[in-house]
Amino acid sequence: MSAIPPGDAACETVRAQMDAYLSNELPAPGGREIAHHLEGCSTCQAELATRTRVRAQLQDAVRATPVPDRLEDKIRRAVRGRHARPRTGLWAVAAAAAVILCAILIGLWRAQPSPEEAILRKTAGPLAAVLNVGLRDHLQCAVFRKYSKQPVPAAQMAAELGPGFADLAPLLAAKLPADFRIIQAHHCSAGRRQYTHFIIAGSRGKLVSLILTRKQSGEWLSAGIHQAGVDRFQVAAFESQDFLAYVISDLDAEQDLRWAANLAPTVREYLAAHGNNT
Amino acid sequence: MPHLKELYRTAVRLLGDGPKAEDVVQETYLQAWKSFERFAPGTNCRAWLFKILINTTHRHRRNWFNLHLVKESEEILEQTAAATPPIPERFARQEILRALDGLPADYRAAVLLADVEEFSYKEIAGVLDVPIGTVMSRLSRGRKLLREQLSELARSYGIGQAGKEGSA
Numbered sequence: 001m002s003a004i005p006p007g008d009a010a011c012e013t014v015r016a017q018m019d020a021y022l023s024n025e026l027p028a029p030g031g032r033e034i035a036h037h038l039e040g041c042s043t044c045q046a047e048l049a050t051r052t053r054v055r056a057q058l059q060d061a062v063r064a065t066p067v068p069d070r071l072e073d074k075i076r077r078a079v080r081g082r083h084a085r086p087r088t089g090l091w092a093v094a095a096a097a098a099v100i101l102c103a104i105l106i107g108l109w110r111a112q113p114s115p116e117e118a119i120l121r122k123t124a125g126p127l128a129a130v131l132n133v134g135l136r137d138h139l140q141c142a143v144f145r146k147y148s149k150q151p152v153p154a155a156q157m158a159a160e161l162g163p164g165f166a167d168l169a170p171l172l173a174a175k176l177p178a179d180f181r182i183i184q185a186h187h188c189s190a191g192r193r194q195y196t197h198f199i200i201a202g203s204r205g206k207l208v209s210l211i212l213t214r215k216q217s218g219e220w221l222s223a224g225i226h227q228a229g230v231d232r233f234q235v236a237a238f239e240s241q242d243f244l245a246y247v248i249s250d251l252d253a254e255q256d257l258r259w260a261a262n263l264a265p266t267v268r269e270y271l272a273a274h275g276n277n278t
Numbered sequence: 279m280p281h282l283k284e285l286y287r288t289a290v291r292l293l294g295d296g297p298k299a300e301d302v303v304q305e306t307y308l309q310a311w312k313s314f315e316r317f318a319p320g321t322n323c324r325a326w327l328f329k330i331l332i333n334t335t336h337r338h339r340r341n342w343f344n345l346h347l348v349k350e351s352e353e354i355l356e357q358t359a360a361a362t363p364p365i366p367e368r369f370a371r372q373e374i375l376r377a378l379d380g381l382p383a384d385y386r387a388a389v390l391l392a393d394v395e396e397f398s399y400k401e402i403a404g405v406l407d408v409p410i411g412t413v414m415s416r417l418s419r420g421r422k423l424l425r426e427q428l429s430e431l432a433r434s435y436g437i438g439q440a441g442k443e444g445s446a
Binding site for chain 2: 019020023025050051053054055057058059060061062063064065067068071072074075076078079223
């Protein structure tokens with residue numbers, strides 16, 4: 001059996017298997033070849049050391065999570081309670097029915113949230129507030145609003161966008177897949193906030209929004225594209241210096257992400273050049 | 279109570295929230311208690327409890343915002359053969375956890391089960407109900423994203439630029 005020789009291609013081979021090596025999951029011959037390569041390759045040694053260190057740091061950080069004192073008792077009580085039910089008699093059935101009926105009535109009595117609020121309420125997590133900023137406009141303006149699905153003429157779009165954003169529409173149009181086109185482009189508002197909104201429709205009823213809004217204080221996203229899914233919608237978000245940008249759709253997660261990755265450079269470049277006029 | 283600590287810390291990292299994690303862990307034990315007759319003696323009790331935990335977590339998370347942080351472009355789909363950019367030797371625990379919480383949930387679960395709970399690939403495949411190949415790719419991508427996030431964090435502090443040691 002030949003050991004993996006040192007060199008870039010060999011290093012790539014080793015690194016591709018390094019995770020299995022680190023988990024002690026490589027069958028013996030592969031493990032031996034890697035060990036042999038590591039002996040003569042300081043670059044791969046350093047890489048393995050980094051990966052090993054990150055794993056140790058992760059172990060340490062997660063294992064330090066304290067368990068709340070009361071949790072064990074709470075669970076014991078719940079297990080005991082669940083398995084010490086009174087015998088079910090007719091009265092119990094009647095009582096259960098009454099409870100269910102009350103619950104239904106209370107549910108009906110509560111004010112029904114609007115459909116977009118119902119979706120926005122499902123969101124949680126560290127960046128939900130920032131992602132919701134875009135999602136709110138998509139729901140309100142592209143999903144639950146009645147409007148013609150016929151594309152608005154280009155001249156009308158340009159007029160509605162105004163000089164600040166008019167040139168962005170054709171730049172975006174050039175980046176879209178062949179079966180998608182911009183059907184509306186305008187400024188709109190949702191939740192007392194202003195947005196620039198491109199509604200893009202595709203074959204088979206797919207709907208994508210590109211939404212831009214000026215950052216407000218305390219709003220930021222770190223580098224890269226953040227993606228999340230809620231209900232049937234995918235939200236991908238990125239930022240420029242002054243704007244938050246969103247690609248929100250009913251595509252699947254990977255497609256939505258590809259769209260965002262495809263449009264982000266154009267959008268960022270445009271905002272960098274025209275940001276002050278918008 | 280067996281494995282409470284491991285189940286709880288995993289749930290906290292999967293759900294990002296202590297109270298939700300408590301609910302999910304409680305439900306896990308209730309479920310385990312209820313289906314105890316289905317547990318075959320001699321099989322791995324810990325892996326069995328984790329499988330119930332993961333299923334319960336999925337059920338709870340269905341309606342929650344499932345936050346993914348991914349690198350721009352399609353780097354994420356590539357193999358993990360690239361060398362890691364410099365990462366300082368020490369991070370605060372909170373920073374490590376924040377980087378972990380930024381991983382897509384499926385990757386995070388694989389990384390937690392392999393690197394923190396030290397399950398074998400075969401056990402993880404059983405817990406997550408996916409083929410071993412999927413475990414391997416989720417783990418590799420998860421670890422890679424974690425390294426990248428840590429290295430990005432280090433860059434934002436202006437450390438590790440020349441491959442030197444730094445501390446956060």
